[in-house]
Amino acid sequence: MIDVGYLYAAAAEVLLGATSRREYKVDAEKLIGTLIARAAERLTDGELLRVYWFDAARDRVPTVDQRVIAQMDYVKVRLGNLNSRGQQKGVDAMIRADLEQLARHRAITEAILLAGDEDMVPAVEIAQAYGVRLHLWGVEPPYGTNQAERLVWEADTVEILPADFCRSYFTKVGTAAAGTAKVAAASQPAPVVIGPPSPASVFGQRHSVAVTMSAADAWDTLERAKPKPTTKEAADRNAIEETGEYVAHKWILTRGRDNIQDLLPGPTLPTVIDKELLVEAEKTLGYSLRDLPEARIWVRDGFWDRVYREFDHDGKPW
Known part of the structure; x- marks a missing residue:
């Protein structure tokens, strides 16, 4: 389960010093493929169910890139709303709802959450209450940390993706x-x-x-x-x-x-x-x-x- 807002912002900051999506392009298809391969290496006791790609768009109308991603096998795009200030709305609620439903129906035993916001803590707690083991992934920060301390505490395991892991997928634009x-x-x-x-x-x-x-x-x-x-x-x-x-x-x-x-x-x-x-x-x-x-x-x-x-x-x- 990938919080795209966190993934893109964290990787762009450490790799390009960029703060806006207008400043860079992402080869999302290849990035997702690499994330799936890494997840398969980590989850040795079971198979990958699917990738949930949580992003946002103005009025929830998908962008060109989001339309392409939605066509990928085993990838489900979930769109929150992007307001006039570029802030994502409704993404946290969707992550919580999906995790709860999957855990409640025993569709999963483990989940990887790539996110950093403390608002993710309720989603983690709900999944764990149903017996799901929660693995938190993050992106290497330029300094300090880019994940909420409480979120790190609640996760069962924590893994930081090195900057080089994302480097080939992010390109700065003029x-x-x-x-x-x-x-x-x-x-x-x-x-x-x-x-x-x-x-x-x-x-x-x-x-x-x-x-x-x-x-x-x-x-x-x-x-x-x-x-x-x-x-x-x-x-x-x-x-x-x-x-x-x-x-x-x-x-x-x-x-x-x-x-x-x-x-x-x-x-x-x-x-x-x-x-x-x-x-x-x-x-x-x-x-x-x-x-x-x-x-x-x-x-x-x-x-x-x-x-x-x-x-x-x-x-x-x-």
């Missing part, structure tokens, strides 16, 4: 450059179009309008921008690329710029996200792209054209 790009994109006026507008210029204008509109007006604008369905026989590259742009524009409005920026630098999408893109494109076009490999490429091209314009990115590695 937040200053990203911030500059955001300001530039927000302040750039809509381009002046002479003659018939291209799909690129139309979508660029739509974004500039949408950010100043009410939510209702933005959705109305998005609906008007929606490409008209075509038939499989009449499929053409421009219409399909425009559909890819439309999906990207819709996701920017509905999922937020921060979540879409997580997809950069591209142009490869995680398998789960790529499938969502193609499904939405098929719904808009009104026919399946399964037998049209070139058309699937065109959808992705249109999608990335829109994303790159949104973040003033030319498609080259940063």
Whole structure:
């Protein structure tokens, strides 16, 4: 049972001196795989039931990374709410509830809890009351300790993951450059179009309008921008690329710029996200792209054209 807020914050502090998730990227899939392997070495008397990944998201809407993690075998993502100050709400209660249910129904005999907050103490006590042996894991702190003393007291065993254990999974990103790009994109006026507008210029204008509109007006604008369905026989590259742009524009409005920026630098999408893109494109076009490999490429091209314009990115590695 992993308190992701603690794991990420503790590892980023000791490895990168970072205090915000915006400052670093995490290869969560590989990190989880390594944690599972380590758990298997420690729990020699039984097999791993599953990994509970306790994280948070705004309005509990999963981010790109969380969607990918949720597709992993033997991993269950639990999401609390992330408030406007970046604080997790409801995560402790979910850990307590899951531990209690598993212990009460004798589904587990041992549990590994990777956490540091004293609020975890009730969860530990409940599990132990049902006979579960509780192993507390922590991340090596830069100095002192990053786990509550009482939590350490209550655990049956305590293990600290060395900084090197996490090092290869955390990478610092250039937040200053990203911030500059955001300001530039927000302040750039809509381009002046002479003659018939291209799909690129139309979508660029739509974004500039949408950010100043009410939510209702933005959705109305998005609906008007929606490409008209075509038939499989009449499929053409421009219409399909425009559909890819439309999906990207819709996701920017509905999922937020921060979540879409997580997809950069591209142009490869995680398998789960790529499938969502193609499904939405098929719904808009009104026919399946399964037998049209070139058309699937065109959808992705249109999608990335829109994303790159949104973040003033030319498609080259940063």
